[in-house]
Amino acid sequence: xxxxxTPPACPAQEQQAECLVPPASAxxxxxxxxxxxxxxxxxxxxxxxxxxxxxxxLMAQSDDAHAAAEWAxxxxxxxRLMTDAEKxxxxxxxxxxxxxxxxxxxxVDTTGPQPGVLMGYALNIRKCIGCRRCVHACVEENNQSxxxxxxxxxxxxxxxxxxxxxxxxxxxxxxxxxxxGIQVGGNAYTPAGQVLEGQYHYNPEKVPEQDATYxxxxxxxxxxxxxxxxxxxxxxxREADGPxxxxxxxxxxxxxxxxxxxxxxxxxxxxxxxxxxxxMNPVTHYLGNRPRMRGVVEKCHWCLQRxxxxxxxxxxxxxxxGARKFGNLLDPESEVSKILERKNVFRLKAxxxxxxxxxxxxx
Amino acid sequence: MKKIAIYTVILALCGxxxxxxxxxxxxxxxxPAAAPKEPVVCxxxxxxxxxxxxxxxKPGLPxxxxxxxxxxxxxYGDPYxxxxxxxxxxxxxxxEGKAVVVPRSEKLALMPMCGTACHNxxxxxxxxxxxxxxxxxxxxxxxxxxxxxxxxLQHGRGRIWCMDCHHTTQRNKLVDxxxxxxxxxxxxxxxxxxxxxxxxxWRDGIHGKRIGEFTSTGKKRWFTCTECHNPxxxxxxxxxxxxxxxxxxxxxxLPKGMKDAxxxxxxxxxx
Numbered sequence: 001x002x003x004x005x006t007p008p009a010c011p012a013q014e015q016q017a018e019c020l021v022p023p024a025s026a027x028x029x030x031x032x033x034x035x036x037x038x039x040x041x042x043x044x045x046x047x048x049x050x051x052x053x054x055x056x057x058l059m060a061q062s063d064d065a066h067a068a069a070e071w072a073x074x075x076x077x078x079x080r081l082m083t084d085a086e087k088x089x090x091x092x093x094x095x096x097x098x099x100x101x102x103x104x105x106x107x108v109d110t111t112g113p114q115p116g117v118l119m120g121y122a123l124n125i126r127k128c129i130g131c132r133r134c135v136h137a138c139v140e141e142n143n144q145s146x147x148x149x150x151x152x153x154x155x156x157x158x159x160x161x162x163x164x165x166x167x168x169x170x171x172x173x174x175x176x177x178x179x180x181g182i183q184v185g186g187n188a189y190t191p192a193g194q195v196l197e198g199q200y201h202y203n204p205e206k207v208p209e210q211d212a213t214y215x216x217x218x219x220x221x222x223x224x225x226x227x228x229x230x231x232x233x234x235x236x237x238r239e240a241d242g243p244x245x246x247x248x249x250x251x252x253x254x255x256x257x258x259x260x261x262x263x264x265x266x267x268x269x270x271x272x273x274x275x276x277x278x279x280m281n282p283v284t285h286y287l288g289n290r291p292r293m294r295g296v297v298e299k300c301h302w303c304l305q306r307x308x309x310x311x312x313x314x315x316x317x318x319x320x321x322g323a324r325k326f327g328n329l330l331d332p333e334s335e336v337s338k339i340l341e342r343k344n345v346f347r348l349k350a351x352x353x354x355x356x357x358x359x360x361x362x363x
Numbered sequence: 364m365k366k367i368a369i370y371t372v373i374l375a376l377c378g379x380x381x382x383x384x385x386x387x388x389x390x391x392x393x394x395p396a397a398a399p400k401e402p403v404v405c406x407x408x409x410x411x412x413x414x415x416x417x418x419x420x421k422p423g424l425p426x427x428x429x430x431x432x433x434x435x436x437x438x439y440g441d442p443y444x445x446x447x448x449x450x451x452x453x454x455x456x457x458x459e460g461k462a463v464v465v466p467r468s469e470k471l472a473l474m475p476m477c478g479t480a481c482h483n484x485x486x487x488x489x490x491x492x493x494x495x496x497x498x499x500x501x502x503x504x505x506x507x508x509x510x511x512x513x514x515x516l517q518h519g520r521g522r523i524w525c526m527d528c529h530h531t532t533q534r535n536k537l538v539d540x541x542x543x544x545x546x547x548x549x550x551x552x553x554x555x556x557x558x559x560x561x562x563x564x565w566r567d568g569i570h571g572k573r574i575g576e577f578t579s580t581g582k583k584r585w586f587t588c589t590e591c592h593n594p595x596x597x598x599x600x601x602x603x604x605x606x607x608x609x610x611x612x613x614x615x616x617l618p619k620g621m622k623d624a625x626x627x628x629x630x631x632x633x634x
Contacts, residue, residue, distance in 0.1 A: 104423060129604060132612035133435055140428055140438040150619035158615070200615055201624030206608035282423075310576040317439050320408040321591060321606055322572030333579035335568035342569065363570075 079247035079287065080237065091286065098291060102280045109285040111308040113241035119302055119357065120242070120329035120336040121313075122345070123216060126362040127323035130207040130214030132159050134315035134324065138218075141303060141314035142289040143281055144267075147274030154267045156300045157218040157315060160198035164211050218315075219244065219265035219300035220348065220356030227257035227266065236297075242329075242357055243302045245287040253295035262349050263356075266299045302326070329357065405429030405436045408572075408591040409607060414470060420444065433610045442574040442584050449585055450549065455566055461582050466548045467589065468535075473509065474547070477534040500524040512595035528553055528594065547589075554588045 072093055077086065087110050098106035135157045139146060144154040175182030198215065208214065225244045228236055235250035236257055258266040272294045284290040288304035303313035307326070316324040327334030332341075336359070339345065343361040350356075403417035405427060420426050420441050428438035446463035455462070468474055506525070507513045513525070530536040536544035537553045545552045555562030564570035565588075572591065573583040588594075592605055617624060 127604065129606055129609065130611060131435070131609050132614070133430070133437060135615070136430060136612045137437050150616070153616040155615050199624065199627040201617065201627060203611065203614045205610065207611045208604050208606070208608065307577065310578050310581050311442075312574055312577045314438060316577075317442065317574040318435075318437055319572065320435070320609070321604075322570070322586065325569070326577050327568075328578065331579055334577075335573075335579075338567050339569055363564075 073249055076249055078233075078235065078250050080234075087286070094286070094290065098282075098284070101291075102275075102277045102282070104277070104280075104282050106280075106282040106284060108290055109283075109288075109305050109308065111285070113239050114308065116328075116330055117241045118329040119221070119307060120327060120334075120340075121221070121302065121358045122325040122327075122336050122339045122343075123358070123360050124323040124325070124362060125213070125215060125360045127321045128159075128214045128216060129321055130159055130161055130202070130209075130212070131320060133318045133320060134216060135159060137314045137318040138300070140279075141281055141306075143273075143275055143284070143291050144298070145269060145271070145273035145275060145292075146279070147271070149271070151270040152274050154269070154273075154298070156265070156267065156298075157216055158200055158264065160200060160215040160217060161202040161209075161212050162198040162215060164213065215360075217263055217265070217348070218358075219261075220263050220354065220358040221300075221302060223355035223357060224353060226260040226262065226352075226354060230256040230260040232256060239287070239304075241308075243304060243307075244299075245301050245304065246297060246299065247287065248290070248292050248296045248298070251296040253297065255297065257297055262352050262354065266297050268297050269294050403429055405434050407436045408586070409593060410434070410609065412470070412593065413467075413590050415445075415465075418444075430612060432613055435609070435612070439574060443582070446584050447548075452549075452551070452566070461580070463582070463584050464548060464587060465584065465590075467587070468547045471547060474535050510595060512593075516595065517598040518594055548587070550588045550594075554594070 072090075076082070076090060079087075082090065091108050091110050094108045095106055098108065135155050138144070138156050139154075142156065144156065145152050147153060173181065174186075176185035177183060202212075221238075221243050223238075225236075225238060228238060228244060231237075232254060233250050233252055235248075235252075236244060236246045238244050253268060255268055258268060269292055273292055275291055280291070281289060283305055285301075285305035285308065288301045292298050303311075303315075306313060312326055313324075316326045325335045325339060327336035329336055329340075331337060339361055340359065343363070345359045345361045347356045347359060404414050405417065407413040407415055415427055415436060417429060418426050424440045426439070426441050426444040427436050428440070429435065430437045443463055446465050448460055449457075449462040449464045452462075503513075503525075516524070519527075526538075528537055530538040530544045531542075533544050535547070537547060537550060539545050539552055540556055551562060551565065561570050571588075572586040574586075575581060575583040593607055596607065597605055614624075
C-alpha cells in the first residue's frame, strides 16, 4: 500500500485482519490488527526467513539455554500483544535461561492484574528519618545492577534531604540582586520551609538530623504518565491495576522516558548489569524484577512479583518508622484509602497533571 | 642479570606453591570441626531492642537479610517468622490468626530478673516491704544506674513516673487504666491511655507498621508501639522525631567523574 492510499474501511468481521483503523479498545491484545510482525516478515522475504528459521530451530534445540532464549527473543512480540500461549512459552524459556545463568531455580511470574485492585501508595513525610533502608531493600528485591564502576550501581528510590531554612534579622538589608539592597526580592529569598532543592548524597553519622527533613522519591505510577506518552516503541505502559511497567525486551534504550519523567524515577543500564549469583532474587515477574540486560530502562514497579500475590512491596516492609503505606485504592478498608479519607495528602508536582497514585501525607 | 632474576622469581613461585600445598595438607589432617557460624543478628527498628536472628528457613532463603553496613534488617524472606497471634484487641475485629506479632518479652534483657530478684514483693529485703505505696515520684538509685534514661525522664515532661506505666507489684508487667497488668507484648493497651489518636490510627493501619499481605483481609504481622519507639527516651535535642537516631545506609553512587557531592551544598540562589 502506498502512503497516498486510504486504509480500507472495515465492512465485515472477517476482513478485520486487513483493517488499519486504530483499535477502539485501550487493550491492544483485545483489538490489535491481526497482521503480526511474523506475517510481515514472511511476506517480505520468504527465502531469507526460511533459512533464518531453520538456523533458529537448530539453535533452539541446542543445550545452551542462553543462546536459544536470545534467538527466540528476536521474534518475540510486545508483551501486551502476546497470547497466553506465547507468554507461557516466553516464561519457560526465561526460567530455563535464568536458572542456568544464576545457578538456582528461578521463577518468572506472568500473573496479570487482579480484578478489583487499583494499587496506591502513601508516604508519611513527617515520619521519614532518611535512613535509606528502603533504597537498599529495593535493590535486594529487584535485582538491580550493583557494581562499583560508574553507571553500574542502580537504585530506584532516591531520598532527598532538605534543609529547614529560616528568616533572620541579620539579613533584613540583604536582597536580590545581590549587593544592591532590596530591589527585586528581599530577605524572603532565603530558602525557608521545604523546597525541592536538596541533597541526595548526604551522609551524616546519624539520622534524622535536627535541621533537615527527608523526602523519598521513586516512580509515582502516574495515571497520566508522561513517560508512556513519549515511548516510541510503546514498551512502557500502565497496567490495569495501576503500575506503569516496562517490557524490557522491547525497550530500545532511547531514554525518551527518562527525559519525560518529572520525578527522576527512571534508570538506564548503561553497562552490562552486575548481579552476583548469590545476591540474585530468584522470585521474579516478567514485567518486574527479572534480570535486565544492557541498554534498557528500568524503574520502580511496586514489586509486581509481590503485590500481584498480595504481599507488601519490599520498601514498605523495611521502613523502620512505618512511614510507607501500600494498599488497594478501590477497597475503602485499605490503609491507603483510610489515609486519603482522613489525612492531609498531597501529590508531588500536582500542577503537571500527571495524577500520581503515590501520595505524600502528614499527621 | 635479568635471566637470574626471572629464575629467582620462578623458584620463589614454585616454593610458594609447594608451601601452599603442604599447608593445605596440614590443614586437612586435623580435620577442624566445622565451627558453628556466628549467628547474624540484625535489628528491625530500634538497635539493641528489636533484634532478629538470621536463619535459613529454606535452602538459600533466609528469614531476613541484613545490611552489611549498619546491621539493619533489609529484606524479609518470611514476614511471619517467629510470630504468635496478637490476641483480642478492643475495637479490632480481625479474624483469629490474621494479626500476628513477634513477642518482645524474650528480647528484654532485664525481664527475667525484674519479677524474681528484687520486685517479687516477698523477698527478705521487702520485710518490711519497700514497694512504693503511692504513685508520687521518688528517686531509685539502683534503677537509675540500670536504665540511665530514668535520671531525667522526658516522657510526659516530668509529669509521669515509672508507676504510671509499670505495674506496682508485678514488675514484669505494664499497667492499664484500672491498675490491671498488661503484657509487654501488648504495649498498645498501655500507650493508648494517653495517645488515643495514635492508637486509633494504628488500629486502622495508618500509624505504625505492618508486614505481610497488604489486602485489608490479609494476614499481617503488626509492629507494636515499643518495637519502634523507646518510651524511656522520647525527646532528645539532636533530633526532631519520635525515634532514636540511626546510622544511615550508604549514599548513592556519585555521577561519573564527580569526586564528591559538594555541589549539593551550593544553592543556586545566593543567600
